[in-house]
Amino acid sequence: MTGTPLTATAGARxxxxxxxxxxxxxxxxxxxxxxxxxxxHDHAWVQSLGMPDIYLTIHVTNGFxxxxxxxxxxxxxxxxxxxxxxxxxxxxxxxxTFSGEVxxxxxxxxxxxxxxxxxxxxxxxxxxxxxxxxxxxxxxQP
Amino acid sequence: xxNSADPAAPARAAIGHTVWPARVARExxxxxxxxxxxxxxxxxxxxxxxxxxxxxxxxxxTMRKFTPDPARVExxxxxxxxxxxxxVGVAATNLEQEYLRELRxxxxxxxxxxxxxxxxxxxxxxxxxxxxxxxxxxxxxxxxVVGRMRFRILKFRAREMAATARPAVAAAPPGRLRPxxxxxxxxxxxxxxxxxxxxxxxxxxxxxxxxPGPMCPQCQSLEWDTVQSSxxxxxxxxxxxxxxxxxxxxxxxxxxxxxMEEGWRLVANAFxxxxxxxxxxxxxxxxxxxxxxxxxxxxxxxxxxx
Numbered sequence: 001m002t003g004t005p006l007t008a009t010a011g012a013r014x015x016x017x018x019x020x021x022x023x024x025x026x027x028x029x030x031x032x033x034x035x036x037x038x039x040x041h042d043h044a045w046v047q048s049l050g051m052p053d054i055y056l057t058i059h060v061t062n063g064f065x066x067x068x069x070x071x072x073x074x075x076x077x078x079x080x081x082x083x084x085x086x087x088x089x090x091x092x093x094x095x096x097t098f099s100g101e102v103x104x105x106x107x108x109x110x111x112x113x114x115x116x117x118x119x120x121x122x123x124x125x126x127x128x129x130x131x132x133x134x135x136x137x138x139x140x141q142p
Numbered sequence: 143x144x145n146s147a148d149p150a151a152p153a154r155a156a157i158g159h160t161v162w163p164a165r166v167a168r169e170x171x172x173x174x175x176x177x178x179x180x181x182x183x184x185x186x187x188x189x190x191x192x193x194x195x196x197x198x199x200x201x202x203x204t205m206r207k208f209t210p211d212p213a214r215v216e217x218x219x220x221x222x223x224x225x226x227x228x229x230v231g232v233a234a235t236n237l238e239q240e241y242l243r244e245l246r247x248x249x250x251x252x253x254x255x256x257x258x259x260x261x262x263x264x265x266x267x268x269x270x271x272x273x274x275x276x277x278x279x280x281x282x283x284x285x286x287v288v289g290r291m292r293f294r295i296l297k298f299r300a301r302e303m304a305a306t307a308r309p310a311v312a313a314a315p316p317g318r319l320r321p322x323x324x325x326x327x328x329x330x331x332x333x334x335x336x337x338x339x340x341x342x343x344x345x346x347x348x349x350x351x352x353x354p355g356p357m358c359p360q361c362q363s364l365e366w367d368t369v370q371s372s373x374x375x376x377x378x379x380x381x382x383x384x385x386x387x388x389x390x391x392x393x394x395x396x397x398x399x400x401x402m403e404e405g406w407r408l409v410a411n412a413f414x415x416x417x418x419x420x421x422x423x424x425x426x427x428x429x430x431x432x433x434x435x436x437x438x439x440x441x442x443x444x445x446x447x448x
Binding site: 019025028029031032033034035036049050058059060062063064065066067070071075078079080081082083084085086 | 175178179181182183184185186187188189196197198199201202205206207208209231233234235236237238239240241244300
């Protein structure tokens with residue numbers, strides 16, 4: 001089992017989350033982040049740069065990483081930090097599948113801190129690798 | 143712009159400096175933008191319907207707004223020498239965010255971005271290029287820092303892209319007249335080129351003056367230095383030019399005279415404010431826009447609360 005933030009120990013795995021990447025998702029999410037770079041909505045433009053298609057923005061990828069960890073950690077959890085490295089782009093037609101593993105658990109100050117390794121992969125390789133830090137209050141059950 | 147042997151040299155000299163003026167979010171933290179984010183990303187956390195913003199939205203509040211003319215989108219001046227040397231590609235490679243506390247509805251975010259590091263030239267899968275690291279600090283109106291972001295970009299020369307470099311600018315319409323630069327005003331235009339709005343200050347009596355000149359009109363001192371302006375002010379007066387149309391300006395052309403909050407006045411064009419929206423006393427903020435490759439000018443945009 002994957003456990004919860006209050007029961008998980010290092011090595012616990014988060015349930016995978018597949019995200020179908022569509023042109024609509026790429027455009028809607030880019031606009032939701034006020035990112036109007038043409039590589040995220042203008043197909044002809046991005047092809048003129050030698051890329052096959054529009055692709056997901058880094059802040060949206062980060063948003064999915066945050067959602068993925070938050071879905072597991074619950075609404076009582078707080079995101080503290082993220083360190084993220086981008087790999088292969090996520091294009092329309094890709095399925096971006098997130099997986100995660102608890103790296104470290106530390107207690108202190110009435111809260112538990114977890115470091116979670118998150119990977120997002122498409123058929124072309126690793127789109128994102130991230131380490132996310134979340135905290136959960138030790139007293140309150142989610 | 144002359145290509146020096148090392149296109150990264152100007153950027154290295156700018157390490158520790160801000161890459162653009164502080165950005166004030168146009169909208170305070172608000173539910174519609176949170177909803178748009180949650181809808182796109184599939185967030186269902188009830189906290190984001192209860193007055194709190196998703197932490198990962200930290201950089202969204204101060205993002206640049208849409209402009210129909212991509213040529214008028216401001217770039218970072220420090221990237222120009224890379225473009226000139228053929229390193230026209232840009233890709234985000236690393237992102238680090240630190241969330242000191244959650245943002246709540248109604249809070250207004252200000253962002254300051256500082257160039258932190260410039261790498262040597264590296265060979266990458268995308269092509270050969272330089273990594274630049276920019277540290278963004280996010281504050282609320284009280285001055286409290288609520289989060290930080292480190293953003294690393296690769297400025298690269300793509301293998302295919304080098305051969306099919308952008309079409310020549312030969313067919314471009316006439317450019318803007320360049321300002322006459324002299325010993326009195328050089329600091330101002332150098333500041334603009336570096337993304338900073340500077341104003342002349344008399345070191346005799348402390349009076350700010352603009353346009354720049356050699357002598358203080360208050361105390362006649364010839365000694366002066368400069369200070370960086372917040373860029374914020376209120377509209378004192380304006381005219382809208384219709385005729386004669388002079389390329390490359392777009393008409394009708396609002397020309398604004400603005401009372402800056404430090405007590406000086408600045409004339410500049412409006413950026414994305416149409417005539418009907420102009421009102422004496424409205425809050426404005428300076429935005430430095432790259433109007434042509436390597437040439438930046440100050441414009442006034444609507445300010446927070448405007």
